[in-house]
Amino acid sequence: MSTSQPSLDRPPPRAVPGGRTAEAREANLLTLFRELKLRDLALDRIRQGLCVYDAEQRLMLFNRRYAEMYDLDPGQLRLGMGLRDVVDLRYAAGSGPDMSDEEYKGWRERINLANRVTDTEVMLRNGRVHAIHHEPTLGGGYVATFDDVTERRHAEAHIRHMALHDELTGLPNRANFTVALDHALARLRGESRPEDHRPALPDGNWLAAVLIVDPDHFKDVNDTLGHAAGDALLQGVAERVAQCLRPGDTLARIGSDEFAVLLEQVATAEQAADTARRIVAAASVPYELDGQDMVVGVSVGVTLCSREDNITDPAPLLSQADMALYEAKTKKRGTACFFHPAMRAALHRRKEMERDLRRALAEGGLQVHFQPITAIDSRRIVGAEALARWPHPVHGMVPPSEFIPLAERAGLICELGAWVLRTACTEAVGWDGLSLAVNLSPEQVRRPGIVEQVTGILRDTGLPPSNLELEITEGSLLNETPQTLLTLTRLRALGVSIALDDFGTGFSSLSYLRRYPFTKLKVDRSFVGSMAADTATHAIVQAVVTLGRSLSMRVIAEGVETEAQYRMLTTMDCDEAQGYLLGRPCPGQEFKRLVALQRESDAAAVRPV
Numbered sequence: 001m002s003t004s005q006p007s008l009d010r011p012p013p014r015a016v017p018g019g020r021t022a023e024a025r026e027a028n029l030l031t032l033f034r035e036l037k038l039r040d041l042a043l044d045r046i047r048q049g050l051c052v053y054d055a056e057q058r059l060m061l062f063n064r065r066y067a068e069m070y071d072l073d074p075g076q077l078r079l080g081m082g083l084r085d086v087v088d089l090r091y092a093a094g095s096g097p098d099m100s101d102e103e104y105k106g107w108r109e110r111i112n113l114a115n116r117v118t119d120t121e122v123m124l125r126n127g128r129v130h131a132i133h134h135e136p137t138l139g140g141g142y143v144a145t146f147d148d149v150t151e152r153r154h155a156e157a158h159i160r161h162m163a164l165h166d167e168l169t170g171l172p173n174r175a176n177f178t179v180a181l182d183h184a185l186a187r188l189r190g191e192s193r194p195e196d197h198r199p200a201l202p203d204g205n206w207l208a209a210v211l212i213v214d215p216d217h218f219k220d221v222n223d224t225l226g227h228a229a230g231d232a233l234l235q236g237v238a239e240r241v242a243q244c245l246r247p248g249d250t251l252a253r254i255g256s257d258e259f260a261v262l263l264e265q266v267a268t269a270e271q272a273a274d275t276a277r278r279i280v281a282a283a284s285v286p287y288e289l290d291g292q293d294m295v296v297g298v299s300v301g302v303t304l305c306s307r308e309d310n311i312t313d314p315a316p317l318l319s320q321a322d323m324a325l326y327e328a329k330t331k332k333r334g335t336a337c338f339f340h341p342a343m344r345a346a347l348h349r350r351k352e353m354e355r356d357l358r359r360a361l362a363e364g365g366l367q368v369h370f371q372p373i374t375a376i377d378s379r380r381i382v383g384a385e386a387l388a389r390w391p392h393p394v395h396g397m398v399p400p401s402e403f404i405p406l407a408e409r410a411g412l413i414c415e416l417g418a419w420v421l422r423t424a425c426t427e428a429v430g431w432d433g434l435s436l437a438v439n440l441s442p443e444q445v446r447r448p449g450i451v452e453q454v455t456g457i458l459r460d461t462g463l464p465p466s467n468l469e470l471e472i473t474e475g476s477l478l479n480e481t482p483q484t485l486l487t488l489t490r491l492r493a494l495g496v497s498i499a500l501d502d503f504g505t506g507f508s509s510l511s512y513l514r515r516y517p518f519t520k521l522k523v524d525r526s527f528v529g530s531m532a533a534d535t536a537t538h539a540i541v542q543a544v545v546t547l548g549r550s551l552s553m554r555v556i557a558e559g560v561e562t563e564a565q566y567r568m569l570t571t572m573d574c575d576e577a578q579g580y581l582l583g584r585p586c587p588g589q590e591f592k593r594l595v596a597l598q599r600e601s602d603a604a605a606v607r608p609v
Ligand code: C2E
Pocket: 371, 386, 387, 388, 399, 400, 401, 404, 417, 420, 439, 440, 441, 471, 501, 502, 525, 558, 559, 560, 561, 578, 579, 580, 581, 585
């Protein structure tokens, strides 16, 4: 700073006698200078860019932030410069408005001082976004402030994208799909939504089709290979499905493992069926996951809608496709099913049954029956398996094969399982040492707190832990987490036995047998039923018995219906048997009578003659 200039840091000049006027002027100048300096300091410290033009469009004032925001060196800007020159400087620095040179020239000519307050947002060539506020000043000029809102706009765009897309696959999500379907239905009816930018459909008798695509073994992959493999599978399925679609079709991920497809301008139902078949075929090619080839496959539910249907709401179409998917899933996996109105009745029944089951559970409408378990060598009852029963007031006895999956789907299985366990343990206390087997569903094993629940029920009922055996299926082991092993080990540590139920029907991985603390293997009844007629099955049962024995487990055969089967099991050295030949599931009272009869005949046998 030159010495001839007054400085803020310098003390004011001393008063000289007779020099009052010069002194006053200097003091005034100093005050003015101080004010200007303070103003500049203040202007340079605000986070907004700021500039002021006079009525002749000449730059009167600007701050450092303004220059920074337009990638200008503050030295490039001079007070008195014309507005168009400033704009040209910005354009040359790459921070002009995002337009072609031609467009820029036209715009430059048109720019004028605003005579009213305006707020605009401008996208710059360098990708930044500026929010600009113009306000006229009294003399005919204007003051403009500039905010860089780039990050804020990016974050908003990201949030908007996230709200409408699935993160994993990048596909539209359910909300987005519903909007697309709503627009498609409007176009089908010959209407158009104002926010819809697609062209109207050409003349014709068009159909719209909604397909719901669901991988068949997603849960297994997720549980066995882990979530990373599950994610890779979903991405793989999305790619395969996308390859089967035309450019204007919409693919979305509408649930954890559910995809939806919207086909517009479909000429015939056969065309939609053809797309569904291609999707099934594409998805059935093995996926390479975690270094393994996995065959997964998908099921597809399809529903159609024509202009005459005059559908205005996307929701019913989605639920129709869902019902068709449900039907496809109950058939052979890897099939596509079209919606049929009869499916509505089936859905209605399922919902009704779910409601009834909930009520039965709450109001004591369920029962537990007991099926005898017999020691093969002595043919004496050594215990029983507790089996849930649901006598429905209208539909009669509902089989567990129907209501157990229903309870699982409705999230009732843990409550139901706990009730069975408590009821059965209460009953078994009076059995005088016989063992009680109770089924645990995979969800019960997975849910934290099962060990505490079993402990509590044993304590409350007084049943010794050594009299209780918990039956689990391989479904519980698919999710090979350390938690499952810990749960089973803790249950074993209570003194409770653990049986592997339905052995041979699932993955039958021998490594499970080594890793988990099983005390018993239950050979599934499908093997027992056919072993007399089929030598290969006979050999399998024999091998399972030998395997169980060599791992120090007891082996029980389920579903023994004939003496021939029983004899075979005797020669195989199987430990126990369960089946209609030896006793059907019956109420607790009846089971007790059977046991009492057995005791009486035992007593008669030892009574001296
Ligand atoms: P499971 O645990 O394998 O039970 C044996 C099933 O075989 C029972 O069917 C039983 O009635 C049937 N069974 C026994 N002997 C014979 C026979 O000689 N021939 C034939 N054909 N079948 C026989 P149920 O009671 O219908 O139960 C079916 C399945 O439902 C059970 O299979 C079990 O997985 C499940 N379940 C039943 N009660 C419960 C429960 O309280 N909790 C859980 N999680 N599952 C249960």
